Amino acid sequence: MSVIEARFGARDAKLSGAVEMIHGAGGRATAELIRTLFRRHLDNPLLAQGNDQAAFAVEAGRMVMTTDAHVIAPLFFPGGDIGSLAVHGTINDVAMAGARPLYLSAAFVLEEGFPLADLDRIVASMAAASRAAGVPIVTGDTKVVEKGKGDGVFITTTGIGVVPEGVEISGDRARPGDVVLLSGSIGDHGIAVLSKRENLTFETEILSDSAALHTLVAEMVAAVPGIRVLRDPTRGGLGATLNEIAQQSRVGIRLEEAAIPIKPDVSAACELLGLDPLYIANEGKLIAIAPPDKAQLLLAAMRAHPLARDAAIIGEATQDPHAFVQMRTRFGGNRMVDWLAGDPLPRIC
C-alpha cells in the first residue's frame, strides 16, 4: 500500500475526509477522486471514455454553446444546491435559444479543506439533476486551491444543444406590438437563498424555483415556432433581463404590475427586507416574447406544462428609441424599471 493509498485508500475514509492539495496534482489522488466520487455519480458512456475530452456524433444543423460559472453562497439552500443549480442553469441557457440540450461539461475549483462528504452530496445532486433532465455530463476537470483562496466549491458548467429547424430565437428579435409572457412567479430563488444566508424564517418555507426548462421550451417551440425571444430572468431578475432585451431589440417594454405573478410569501419577504422583487433572481422561470396573434396559443402551451401553470401575459413591446422598460403600477401610476442600480443579493447563482 503506497503512502497515497494509505491516505486516500478506502472510499468511506475519503468521504469523511477533506479536499487536499494533492487531489489537484494530476496524480493518483486526482485519479482516485475522479473514480470514486465524480465517475461514480455521473457515470455515463461518454464520461467513461476516460479521455481529456468526450467524443460523440452530431447531425448537421444549428448548434448553440453556453457557459456559466456558479459561485452561489450558501452552497445548500431551500429547494436546491450548487450542483443542481449548475445543471439547471446551463440547460436553461441552452434552451433559451429554443434548442434541445445535448451534453454538459463541468469544471470544479475546490478549496483545500472542503469536506469530501459535502462534495459527494453536491455531485450526487448534479447527477440526479442531469439524469432527470436527460442531459449527461460528459467531460470535466477538477482543480484545488489553497485554503482561503476559494470558497468551498465553484462549478462552471458548459452546455451544447441543437436548434430545431425553423426556430430562430434571439434577444434582438422583439418588435413593437409583441407580447411579453412570463412562465410563473418571480423572486422565489433569490428569497430562498437570502433566507438561508441570513437565517430568516417565514410562515411557510420559501423554496428556490431552480428547474430545467428545456421540456417546457420544447412544448412552446412546437406550439409557436415563431417565438421571437426567450430568456431566463436569473441574476438581476426580471428588471435587468427585460432591459437587456429592450436594448438588444431597440424596443421599449411596458409591463402591467398586476399581471406579474408573485407568491404572497415572497412578496411579504421582499417588503420586509426592502427588496424589489423585479430585481430578485429566478432559476426556473422564463420570459417569452411572441407576435401578438400567437400570444394566446403560446400561453395555453405554457400553462399545460407543470413548470408554467401560473404563466401570464405581463406586458408588451413598444416603439421607443430609448429602449425604456416601464411598468403600470397596481395603482395606475407609471414607473421606470431601470437597470439594477445596486446589488442587494450578491452570489445568488
Added chain:
Amino acid sequence: MSVIEARFGARDAKLSGAVEMIHGAGGRATAELIRTLFRRHLDNPLLAQGNDQAAFAVEAGRMVMTTDAHVIAPLFFPGGDIGSLAVHGTINDVAMAGARPLYLSAAFVLEEGFPLADLDRIVASMAAASRAAGVPIVTGDTKVVEKGKGDGVFITTTGIGVVPEGVEISGDRARPGDVVLLSGSIGDHGIAVLSKRENLTFETEILSDSAALHTLVAEMVAAVPGIRVLRDPTRGGLGATLNEIAQQSRVGIRLEEAAIPIKPDVSAACELLGLDPLYIANEGKLIAIAPPDKAQLLLAAMRAHPLARDAAIIGEATQDPHAFVQMRTRFGGNRMVDWLAGDPLPRIC
C-alpha cells in the same frame, strides 16, 4: 449621470480601478464590464450576438467537447499568463482527439479588488492567443466573489471541435509494440512558473512552452491517420500522463531516458530544486503513440512543424498486465516511473 455611471463611467477610469461586487450583479455594471473589456478584446460575430448562448452551424460528424478550470499562480509567468494558458490548454485538449477546434467558451470567477488593468491584460492575452489559433471565444460568463473568497481570477474554458473522418484517437488504443513519441523538451512550463513564484533566476530565463498544438496535430493526422493515442503531458507531467495511458490501454510502457528531450537549464534547475522533470507540467508538448511501421513517418511530420522540431521516439508500449511504466536510465539501469506521489508544484495550470 447615474451613480453607476459616475463610478464606472469612462473606460480609462474603469481600467485604473478594481473589480467590485457590483460587476457581478447582472445589472448595468456587469453589462459595462462585458462591453468595455471582454467584448472589446474578444470581438467576433458569434460573441456579438449578445445572447446567453452562441449559435452556429455545424456539419454532421464526430465532435468532441472538453473543459478545463485554470487556477495557476502566479497569473503572469515567463512565456505566458492565465489568459493565453486557458486558450492553449483547451485547444490542446480538443486537438488530442485528433480534432479541429471550432469554438471556445470562457467563464471568469473574479475576486473583489482585483485590478481591472490586470484583467484587461489577461483578456487581451486570451484574445491574442485565440486569434493566433483561429479559434474564437464565442460565449462567456463573469462572476465576482468577495475579497478573500477567490484568488484574483480563475478562468474555465470549454472547447468543441470536429474529428476528421477515419481518425479514432483515444487513450485506450495503445497496443504492445506501438512506438511512443514526444514532441519536444519536458519541464519548461513547470520550471518557468516555479521560478517566477519562488523568485529564482537561472543563467538564461526559462520560458513556459505554452502553445496551441492543433496545427501540429492536423499535420500529424494528415501524415498518419492511424495514430492511436495523443495526449498532452500537463499536470503530473510525462510520468502521470503515461501512467494514465498505460492503465487505459492495459499495456506497459518502456522509456529510454537518454531519448527524452530536456533543456540543459531545465535539467539543472530540476537538479538544484530536487524535482524530477518526469513529473513537471508542460503546456505545449504532446505524446503520440502509433503503430511501429508508421513511427518514422510520424516523426518526420512532427519535426517539420515549428512546435515539434525536437520531437523524438522515447519508448514503446509492451505487454504488461500490471500496466507499469518503466524507464531504462542513462546508466543502463531500470527504473519504475510510478504515478506522481506528492505534489511538488501546486497550481501549475
